[in-house]
Amino acid sequence: DTGVSQDPRHKITKRGQNVTFRCDPISEHNRLYWYRQTLGQGPEFLTYFQNEAQLEKSRLLSDRFSAERPKGSFSTLEIQRTEQGDSAMYLCASTPIQGAGTEAFFGQGTRLTVV
Amino acid sequence: RKEVEQDPGPFNVPEGATVAFNCTYSNSASQSFFWYRQDCRKEPKLLMSVYSSGNEDGRFTAQLNRASQYISLLIRDSKLSDSATYLCVVNMRPSGAGSYQLTFGKGTKLSVIP
Numbered sequence: 001d002t003g004v005s006q007d008p009r010h011k012i013t014k015r016g017q018n019v020t021f022r023c024d025p026i027s028e029h030n031r032l033y034w035y036r037q038t039l040g041q042g043p044e045f046l047t048y049f050q051n052e053a054q055l056e057k058s059r060l061l062s063d064r065f066s067a068e069r070p071k072g073s074f075s076t077l078e079i080q081r082t083e084q085g086d087s088a089m090y091l092c093a094s095t096p097i098q099g100a101g102t103e104a105f106f107g108q109g110t111r112l113t114v115v
Numbered sequence: 116r117k118e119v120e121q122d123p124g125p126f127n128v129p130e131g132a133t134v135a136f137n138c139t140y141s142n143s144a145s146q147s148f149f150w151y152r153q154d155c156r157k158e159p160k161l162l163m164s165v166y167s168s169g170n171e172d173g174r175f176t177a178q179l180n181r182a183s184q185y186i187s188l189l190i191r192d193s194k195l196s197d198s199a200t201y202l203c204v205v206n207m208r209p210s211g212a213g214s215y216q217l218t219f220g221k222g223t224k225l226s227v228i229p
Contacts, residue, residue, distance in 0.1 A: 042202050042219035056214050106158035
């Protein structure tokens with residue numbers, strides 16, 4: 001499968017624990033995005049990378065959230081001291097360098113439940 | 116005002132009906148426009164890009180009006196398999212952001228009924 005893959009698919013954690021998610025983008029894609037989606041809402045932008053550089057972070061992103069893409073390939077998203085409000089689907093997407101009309105390919109997401 | 120706004124839905128229509136979704140966006144400098152489809156508990160997938168000249172793909176027609184900052188999607192002869200959430204997506208630089216990013220509407224849920 002040469003699409004975007006995310007791991008794990010599901011994660012249940014206790015409030016206050018740290019969690020880390022991984023995303024492997026399509027290999028030739030330079031840009032990698034993280035989105036969060038809650039029930040009944042569209043995906044909400046969190047951050048994106050161009051190669052290994054993190055170029056943008058949402059103002060809504062708490063300091064408890066951090067993302068890396070150390071070699072410009074896979075990326076990790078870490079949430080520290082999880083809260084119940086962090087429960088959501090976390091989606092990763094990748095694109096080539098984004099010009100007008102570029103399609104974003106999404107992974108199947110990691111569904112996080114904080115109990 | 117939200118950056119990308121869609122009809123709240125849900126839309127419940129019989130098979131064979133024609134249904135139209137509307138979307139407005141806030142930033143006139145937006146670069147590109149898309150409709151994505153998202154099935155229940157699945158990831159979003161591109162349905163079609165939207166061009167100023169309008170474009171059609173089978174039963175689906177998308178229109179863009181830059182002057183009104185308005186996008187539409189028309190589905191003709193709807194099928195049961197069209198049941199999904201339709202997301203309006205704009206490549207824009209949201210207020211306060213330093214770069215362009217794909218910005219999603221809330222989505223409109225469509226249920227096609229036998």
